Amino acid sequence: MTPYLVPRTEPLLRSALDQDALLHQLVDALGSPLNVVLPGQLAENLAGFRAVLDAHRLPGEVYFAHKANRSSALVRELAAAGAGLDVASLGELQHALGAGFGPARIMATGPKSPPFLALAARAGVIVNADTLAELSELALLVAAHGLPRVRVMVRLSSFDSPGVNVMSRRSRFGTPVSQVGAALDLLEKHADTLELIGMAYHLDTMGLPEKAAALEGCLKAMDECHQRGLRPRALDIGGGFGVNYLADGAQWESYTTALTEAVLGKRPPMTWHGHGYGLRNEGGKVRGTLSVYPSYRPVAGAAYLDRLLSTVSPSLRRPLATLLLDNMYDLHVEPGRALLDQCGAVLGTVLEVRDDGDETLVRLDLNARDVSIEEHGVLMDPILISRPGVAGGEPAGVYLLGNLCLESDLITRRKVFLPARPRPGDLLAFVNTAGYLMDFRADHALMQPVAHTVALTREHGAWRWCLDERYWPAADRGEAA
Amino acid sequence: MRYDHVTDMIGDTPLLRLDPAVHGLVNIDLYAKLELFNPFGSVKDRAAWSMAAPYLRQATERGDTVVELSSGNTAKALAVIAGMHGLPFKSVTNRMKVPEIKDLLLLLGAEIDELPGQAECLDPTNTEDPLTRMHQLLAGSDSGYLHTDQYFNRRNIGAHVHGTGPEIVADLDGRAPDYFIACVGTAGSSAGVATVLRHHDPDVTVVGLVAEKSDFIPGIRNIDEVHEVGLFDPGHYDSIETISADEAIDGLLTLVRRCGILAGPTGGGAYQGAVRFLSAVDAQLTERRTAVFIVCDRVESYMSYVRERRPALFHQPARRHSTRTITAEELARAKAIDVPDAQRWIAQEGCVVVDLRGPFAYQALHIDRSINIVDELFAELVHGGLPFGRRQPVLLVCPVGEKSARYAALLTRMGHPDVRSLAGGIIAWRDAGATLVRD
Numbered sequence: 001m002t003p004y005l006v007p008r009t010e011p012l013l014r015s016a017l018d019q020d021a022l023l024h025q026l027v028d029a030l031g032s033p034l035n036v037v038l039p040g041q042l043a044e045n046l047a048g049f050r051a052v053l054d055a056h057r058l059p060g061e062v063y064f065a066h067k068a069n070r071s072s073a074l075v076r077e078l079a080a081a082g083a084g085l086d087v088a089s090l091g092e093l094q095h096a097l098g099a100g101f102g103p104a105r106i107m108a109t110g111p112k113s114p115p116f117l118a119l120a121a122r123a124g125v126i127v128n129a130d131t132l133a134e135l136s137e138l139a140l141l142v143a144a145h146g147l148p149r150v151r152v153m154v155r156l157s158s159f160d161s162p163g164v165n166v167m168s169r170r171s172r173f174g175t176p177v178s179q180v181g182a183a184l185d186l187l188e189k190h191a192d193t194l195e196l197i198g199m200a201y202h203l204d205t206m207g208l209p210e211k212a213a214a215l216e217g218c219l220k221a222m223d224e225c226h227q228r229g230l231r232p233r234a235l236d237i238g239g240g241f242g243v244n245y246l247a248d249g250a251q252w253e254s255y256t257t258a259l260t261e262a263v264l265g266k267r268p269p270m271t272w273h274g275h276g277y278g279l280r281n282e283g284g285k286v287r288g289t290l291s292v293y294p295s296y297r298p299v300a301g302a303a304y305l306d307r308l309l310s311t312v313s314p315s316l317r318r319p320l321a322t323l324l325l326d327n328m329y330d331l332h333v334e335p336g337r338a339l340l341d342q343c344g345a346v347l348g349t350v351l352e353v354r355d356d357g358d359e360t361l362v363r364l365d366l367n368a369r370d371v372s373i374e375e376h377g378v379l380m381d382p383i384l385i386s387r388p389g390v391a392g393g394e395p396a397g398v399y400l401l402g403n404l405c406l407e408s409d410l411i412t413r414r415k416v417f418l419p420a421r422p423r424p425g426d427l428l429a430f431v432n433t434a435g436y437l438m439d440f441r442a443d444h445a446l447m448q449p450v451a452h453t454v455a456l457t458r459e460h461g462a463w464r465w466c467l468d469e470r471y472w473p474a475a476d477r478g479e480a481a
Numbered sequence: 482m483r484y485d486h487v488t489d490m491i492g493d494t495p496l497l498r499l500d501p502a503v504h505g506l507v508n509i510d511l512y513a514k515l516e517l518f519n520p521f522g523s524v525k526d527r528a529a530w531s532m533a534a535p536y537l538r539q540a541t542e543r544g545d546t547v548v549e550l551s552s553g554n555t556a557k558a559l560a561v562i563a564g565m566h567g568l569p570f571k572s573v574t575n576r577m578k579v580p581e582i583k584d585l586l587l588l589l590g591a592e593i594d595e596l597p598g599q600a601e602c603l604d605p606t607n608t609e610d611p612l613t614r615m616h617q618l619l620a621g622s623d624s625g626y627l628h629t630d631q632y633f634n635r636r637n638i639g640a641h642v643h644g645t646g647p648e649i650v651a652d653l654d655g656r657a658p659d660y661f662i663a664c665v666g667t668a669g670s671s672a673g674v675a676t677v678l679r680h681h682d683p684d685v686t687v688v689g690l691v692a693e694k695s696d697f698i699p700g701i702r703n704i705d706e707v708h709e710v711g712l713f714d715p716g717h718y719d720s721i722e723t724i725s726a727d728e729a730i731d732g733l734l735t736l737v738r739r740c741g742i743l744a745g746p747t748g749g750g751a752y753q754g755a756v757r758f759l760s761a762v763d764a765q766l767t768e769r770r771t772a773v774f775i776v777c778d779r780v781e782s783y784m785s786y787v788r789e790r791r792p793a794l795f796h797q798p799a800r801r802h803s804t805r806t807i808t809a810e811e812l813a814r815a816k817a818i819d820v821p822d823a824q825r826w827i828a829q830e831g832c833v834v835v836d837l838r839g840p841f842a843y844q845a846l847h848i849d850r851s852i853n854i855v856d857e858l859f860a861e862l863v864h865g866g867l868p869f870g871r872r873q874p875v876l877l878v879c880p881v882g883e884k885s886a887r888y889a890a891l892l893t894r895m896g897h898p899d900v901r902s903l904a905g906g907i908i909a910w911r912d913a914g915a916t917l918v919r920d
Contacts, residue, residue: 057881063541127911163583163587164577164587165594167595168597169600204602205597206598206600207597208598209576209595209598210598219841223841223844226846239601249695257705272904286705286708286709318841318855322839323842326843327838327841327845327846328846330494
């Protein structure tokens with residue numbers, strides 16, 4: 001059985017990929033690589049998250065984690081759709097303000113440089129404070145410039161758990177939950193400059209028990225606020241809801257089994273230089289851990305949020321959503337990857353196809369930084385878009401080489417199986433890469449070009465395109481006149 | 482039968498012939514080796530005792546902590562054994578997947594360390610497996626550990642080479658069965674028993690069962706994980722077959738409902754896998770054969786595991802007074818009042834305000850002089866009848882006024898003349914600027 005890992009594509013993305021003449025024309029004109037974003041998918045994704053909040057009767061906002069993609073089209077579309085935006089740098093904050101987000105819908109998170117913090121305070125956005133020092137710095141800044149009170153949330157970390165010791169990787173972010181008292185002292189002291197609106201956590205984990213413990217920790221911290229007479233009413237639980245990348249769970253299961261067998265030497269290598277993705281063979285036993293993203297995730301995105309909210313709190317013994325609602329709290333979420341599910345693809349031109357011994361090597365005009373599926377451990381096949389009018393060849397297993405003059409520049413170290421052997425001039429589409437996998441790391445190494453980004457939209461069945469920076473939702477929809 | 486030590490009761494478990502009317506095999510006598518009869522409840526009692534016993538004296542002198550990578554029966558048996566010898570026990574696990582076992586381990590005094598989940602944003606440098614992490618934990622600690630190491634410890638297999646295997650042969654009048662079917666977890670019982678049976682009769686067919694990857698079966702490894710097990714040697718098995726969680730539950734139901742064996746899902750999987758394999762063989766046979774499979778443990782610890790996958794099995798009869806039976810008309814007729822009216826009503830009529838939210842939220846902020854009866858508890862009370870007199874006016878309060886409206890409708894149906902729901906709930910109350918207090 002051929003170890004395919006067919007990506008999951010929903011109707012809009014599939015329809016865009018079917019426009020092979022248009023896509024070839026765009027790459028001919030704008031060069032390879034080319035990023036394609038689909039702002040038209042965002043409304044549905046946003047509605048999915050809002051539906052979960054509504055189903056649990058929870059008021060709150062969906063803040064898109066901007067760092068997942070720098071596209072203007074996507075950010076402007078979200079501004080028009082009434083979403084919130086989570087910005088983590090000065091540049092992202094400027095981008096957000098320029099895209100039309102009002103300050104009430106912008107949340108500044110992460111570590112902050114002085115100019116970032118200053119612009120956040122002056123614009124009046126919500127500051128999600130990473131440390132106590134940041135709170136003090138912000139209070140001084142607001143007082144010194146006579147600015148209005150700034151709304152703040154306190155990001156907490158290092159939660160403990162009842163019953164069993166739920167271990168969490170140490171985070172470099174946030175204030176340990178044991179220091180909530182000190183944080184509240186500080187907020188009471190600076191009550192004239194800082195307004196506490198809630199508590200936050202963001203954990204980089206797929207583990208529900210860890211997140212449940214953190215949410216419970218935030219609820220208890222909120223209770224501490226109430227005891228002091230403070231009245232915060234929002235909880236921000238960050239993102240990390242995940243994406244399901246593959247169409248078929250059975251393919252994922254048989255692929256990972258085959259990979260294990262290859263590591264044990266029971267079948268021919270499936271990777272460049274026998275790379276084991278974290279697995280290694282020690283005396284005929286598999287050691288290590290399969291260090292890849294679980295590309296098939298039956299519960300991801302909004303469904304994962306729903307499952308988290310339905311989880312019964314270990315110590316308060318009610319579902320987390322019920323506890324939030326009982327306490328009259330708003331729930332803010334910050335999905336990045338999940339909100340961009342199905343929102344784009346990276347296109348690369350096939351430059352050369354050559355046979356080297358038993359292997360077939362395909363050289364592409366893009367590199368591993370233009371489409372960082374390998375860095376993120378997302379295993380899924382690209383889709384072959386043949387030049388129109390050219391018949392496809394026989395199925396083939398190939399290695400995908402990048403355009404950098406570096407031994408290590410493979411788009412993926414997996415041997416990738418395609419339904420037809422590609423030919424020079426064909427395109428490979430790395431689909432569903434808008435969230436973190438697009439130009440997150442793109443650079444001018446070796447003076448290779450960084451991809452242009454185009455926004456594709458479908459109106460009345462016809463596809464239209466424009467440069468990312470020229471996309472404005474209202475203008476594109478032709479709502480004027 | 483008299484014993485001086487509970488550990489003397491480990492082993493010598495019954496071998497029960499199953500009714501052919503249940504399994505439908507014509508030419509094969511199918512026997513269940515009932516390991517659930519071990520004193521701590523599972524086949525792992527044998528391995529735990531075999532691995533720990535020789536080192537307990539030394540561990541007690543040094544005050545070592547017994548430690549194992551387990552989230553199930555091995556941890557349970559070791560927790561008991563460690564406790565009996567005054568030693569602490571620590572279980573390290575990826576995830577406690579079965580809540581009842583987690584609670585049981587805590588009850589037995591175990592400490593449980595759950596390792597962190599996978600990062601959402603991949604850190605490719607983090608390639609440690611749980612076992613490596615555990616060895617780091619053991620190496621980096623000042624205090625002593627007795628690490629039983631069930632996936633690599635030959636004494637795990639030894640327990641079955643000297644116990645389970647010979648017991649089966651003895652109970653079959655000195656003959657090995659023709660077929661032996663076992664689930665593969667640590668591979669201790671399957672490999673140990675297979676070794677003994679092959680020694681008696683090289684022609685015995687050994688089938689190892691592993692779990693399908695899509696769902697887990699407690700105590701069974703899947704086809705990939707099995708390669709991480711130090712004791713696993715494919716040479717012990719004539720074939721390796723997969724079994725799904727669904728099949729395991731089917732088997733469990735047959736054993737508990739038709740065979741009088743209160744087996745857990747692992748035993749259920751072994752039964753279902755055995756019958757599936759043997760049915761194909763049975764049709765070709767002309768003479769009688771025997772087959773044995775292992776029932777690892779008991780069903781009681783897996784209620785939530787089964788409920789999650791087969792909720793219909795736990796279908797409760799309809800409750801007499803339940804908000805689930807409220808019709809749209811009843812809901813529309815139920816009285817709801819807005820915040821200003823509610824404030825007046827409370828002041829003038831002295832109605833009882835019942836807050837249906839959880840105690841944690843109630844403690845934080847509530848309407849002055851209200852009573853907290855959390856909804857689950859209120860449902861129980863109402864099931865038995867009206868929980869307050871008909872002449873006592875009642876205002877029900879919940880977060881957004883949905884739950885309280887349903888209860889108002891139910892209490893009205895039950896004959897209460899003046900029960901009202903706070904429209905928009907306590908959130909509307911707060912948003913209207915009405916007073917909330919902490920007592």
